[in-house]
Amino acid sequence: MSVTCLTLRPLTNEIELVDRWLRKEYIKKWLGSTEDWLTEIRNETGEFDYIRHFIVVYGNQPIGFCQYYACEKTIKGYPWEHEPAGTFGIDYFIGEETYLKKGLGNRLIKSLVNHILSHEQAGRIIADPVPENQVSIAVLEKNGFKLDDGTGLYFKDLSE
Template sequence: MEDNGKPIGFCQYYACQDSDESLGGYTKLKGTYSVDYLIGELDYLKKGYRKQILESLIYMIMTHDDAKRIVVEPEPENKASCRLLISRGFDFDQATGIYVREL
């Protein structure tokens, strides 16, 4: 991702069935997608960019006819991402440590 041509981070989404991640067993469920995002420039942190990125990724996933859920496994110590996921409608699955949003 870029801001006026300046690289500031990375984001992607993917169908879990195409990955080798376990994601608490959710990868075996058809219609499950996941996202990754990272802002690598300190000047862009705490300014709402992560929220915009996550919302865009959610929207793109929702355009897929088979999309049923989004699962994310942030590092537990990344409290900002954990809070962001909860604020965007994800539920925390205590048993797996995965954040899940049904679509």
């Protein structure tokens, strides 16, 4: 039996699609302001050059979005400000409801971690789900992330 591929494609001109996804209630309730996300993705000032955005493709179908960034390059004042150099933050969602709860979130995280490992000098990856977002926490834990009780962030040490 063949398994449909899940791949990450650098985001180029799919901003309208991501805009539509970000406005969906089940995404917006965890990610917050659509406009803030779009400002970062459009990156008109170059301020967000350090963020790498991807469309998640399942077979030939765009089904979601994810991104990563070097924490040391982000604006100060975030909870990951004190993470060691070589720490990368991630964000992600499945934008098409029909693809939820099929194990694809789990595969998304796995692909994103592998991408970071093969493209960056990374020692640690972090994610920042709120405690109520149990599905997001479940897919992180499945991929070896652990809760840091001190910061409330989920982390994966890549040396392990």
